Amino acid sequence: MLLALATHLSDAELVNRFKEGDRDAFSEIVRRYQDRVYTLAFRWMRDRTVAEEVSQDVFLALFRSLERFRGDSQLSTWIYRVVVNHCKNRKLYRHRRKMDQHEALEGEPRGDDDGPQRQLPDEGPGTDARVHQEEARELLTTALESLDEDQRQIVILRDIQGLSYEEISDMLGVARGTVKSRLHRARHQLAKVLSRRIDRDDIA
């Protein structure tokens, strides 16, 4: 059962309202999806500022193209697809820019990989459990970075975003079997990396 956190309007109703010219309906769509879009962008880009820029661009792109959403897939899937495309393009752009500016940037502090900064509500004083949780997250972030791009995409979409195999397959344009195998290999790789890190830290 889905929770009644959002309004009573379904996605389809909001889209219809938007198509009728109701901009407030789009505002609600932004509210409804902003965290999910931002999370995916953040996990993908691993940079808070870039994630915010990408997320904003995603919603502007949606605003431009939502009229064409026919409802063949769920709105969420459609939105995720736009996020994935934007993230991929942004990565490509950053990669090219880095290549172009390699010499100029050499030796300068890196601003792109300043690590994840969680946007969580204040939760009071830290506890051992929370510290442990933060350590686990750091380990996980490192482990995720060890994956190749294809594997990381699928892990983020499946295990963090919670999308189905079908949605991922549709979104990335790969066969369902490819999703399965990449996901499994990615998880296996993560397990290996985490195991090595934990063993090493224990010894140290």
Add this chain to the structure above:
Amino acid sequence: MTHPLPDERLSLYLDGELTADEASRLEAELAADPALQAELDELHAVVSLLADEGPVRAPLGFHHAVMQRIDEEYPPAAAMSWWAWLRRPFGVPLEGLAVAAVALMVLAVVGLPGSTPPADLPAPEWRDVPDGEAAPAALKLKEPGEKPVVAPPPRKEAPVKGAAEAGSAEAEADRATPPPAVKEEAVDAKKAPSPKPAPPPLRSVPNSYDLFTEDVASLRALLALVGRLGGSVTDLDGHPIQSAEMTTSRRDVMISLPQEALTDFQAELQRLGTARPRFDDDRLLSRDTIELQVSVQLSGGGVGDGEGEKRPYPRKKRAFDDMAEPMEMDAPE
């Protein structure tokens, strides 16, 4: 490890993607093979860790920033319907076009006194507009041999930010299909021009609250308050919460209220502790009942954090499901 190559069934099993028969067979193997079981546990730990990553909240002000950019780049006036755009001053008034067309027809039949059309002037192209074809195209005067063209609606280019790497999905969609506003206008122009009535306005209300309190009794007072206002309190799964269940382990509750009680609720909530809207964006409602999430945070730190929860097979519901998932998803197409 006795399984150098990962057994893909393990992932599928964790995801609930195996059939009942396949799952049964795997479970039998797991029972007989501790190494395989260890591999499953390892994968399960990874998946649990990933699932606990959960959502990252969009930065404060994100919603406002997005809507501001939209307003700047697509001002409401520019977002008016294509029909309205045509009718506005200095646009191409359809009524005027219709009158001009009739006048042209009359002139073509009667002719201006003392004037004859040049012999080399091509006859105007008139044709019937089939059902479903864009009427504005037929209304637009054409050059000989030119295909009917509908001018695109006014739209701006991609946003400045990230323009170089702007997503291709919508760009492809732009190329693949004509602007929908044009299609909509085509329908409008064919029918009697009667703009659709605007949908009822949505009301903006807060979204959810963090309630900071030092007193556990405040939790029960919250329950009583909602009851007085004619609302109800449930857990995140929609189960009603009794007063005795309002303990320090309670973190998030869902509150359903009659809309008219919202003002009183907001005022009273401040008496129970410090209530802070969690999101700075607006929430829009069009129905009589509003639903809010209240996250209780005891200042004394006595509230559990929820960590350490064992993740059962199959996978648990993610925080996303509890946070922003629309309550009614579209039916699968």
